[in-house]
Amino acid sequence: MSTDTILETRQLTKEFKGFVAVNRVDLKVRRGSIHALIGPNGAGKTTCFNLLTKFITPTSGSILFNGHDITREAPASIARRGIIRSFQISAVFPHLTVLENVRVALQRKLGTSFHFWRSERSLDRLNERAAELLHAVDLGAYVHHTTVELSYGRKRALEIATTLAMEPELMLLDEPTQGMGLEDVDRIKRLIKKVSAQRTILMVEHNMSVVSSIADTITVLQRGATLAEGPYAEVSANPAVIEAYMGSAANELQGAH
Structure with missing residues (x-):
């Protein structure tokens, strides 16, 4: 595991009674970056967060933080290591x-x-x-x-x-701008950028204007699997991503600045 990589998942998988919610996801989060997880509803984003913070246990695969395998550690142990999460609801x-x-x-x-x-x-x-x-x-x-x-x-x-x-080393933000008006969205967007100066941020976010303006790397999930990954300009132009989003969401994806 590279010292530039703070968090890595290898073939991370979660099944619920035959339904595969997260399907062999390989994720690498670069130290000091803002990394966004996006995807249509039901893509597995929140389940992925729940796996990383050990609210649920993976069916298979592994999670590494700063080179240490934390796959079987308890949530309190994960928090002590410096992985701290916020939730969709305040x-x-x-x-x-x-x-x-x-x-x-x-x-x-x-x-x-x-x-x-x-x-x-x-x-x-x-x-x-x-x-x-x-x-x-x-x-x-x-x-x-x-x-x-x-x-x-x-x-x-x-x-x-x-x-x-x-004192998180890695902040996990789950839908930080959900339910907000434009003024509050802009405030939180600036705030995330500000606090990212001294730490790494992994966030799930639906608002494409937020993602496009502050994320260094974007991972797109669809049906629990990785569909695409890269900087916003590259991901938003990917035909498979556009097809996955369809209609108005695809327009928002391409039109965000």
Whole structure:
């Protein structure tokens, strides 16, 4: 495994009672890059993410991270190695403040999450780092707001801050712009580009304008198998990819800038 490759799958396969959801996928994610997984609905993208983070176990094949075989490791072990995932649905605590949400993530990193007997003031030492992370995702002005008050796009930015608090080496972002208006999409797109400066990002994303503008490499899945891989210009011109997307989605694929 090349030192330039942070994550690699070899013939990764997942079957559910005879249905092959992921079919012998060979994936190589280059260190320091933004790598996008795209494909029509049902292509196996989220199942692939679930395999990488060990929410489900592969039927066959292997997963390597920094040259180590992690195929049989538990989700907590994967997270400790530095693979941290966000989900399609925003996963923040709505009735905590924005600062408190990030503090919870920092506390998990410290390993003191269940020290219920400690005064809340014992967490004040985390405030400075939490504030730094919030500034990094352009939420510095919302530190003391209750999370439920935030727009959907800013909740997703907060989720990225809590993911950053876990000090990921590889961030897996599952549909980071799903359900957003244009303004929020642009904000999250800029944010992903910004936080990618010091880490590797693998993301599942339907929005082709996002993929075309920030992804270094794109892997197209269809029916659980790799259909094409390469930079956006190459992939979007591939006849097999255009056929797989069909109609309006194909137009969006070719027309995104």
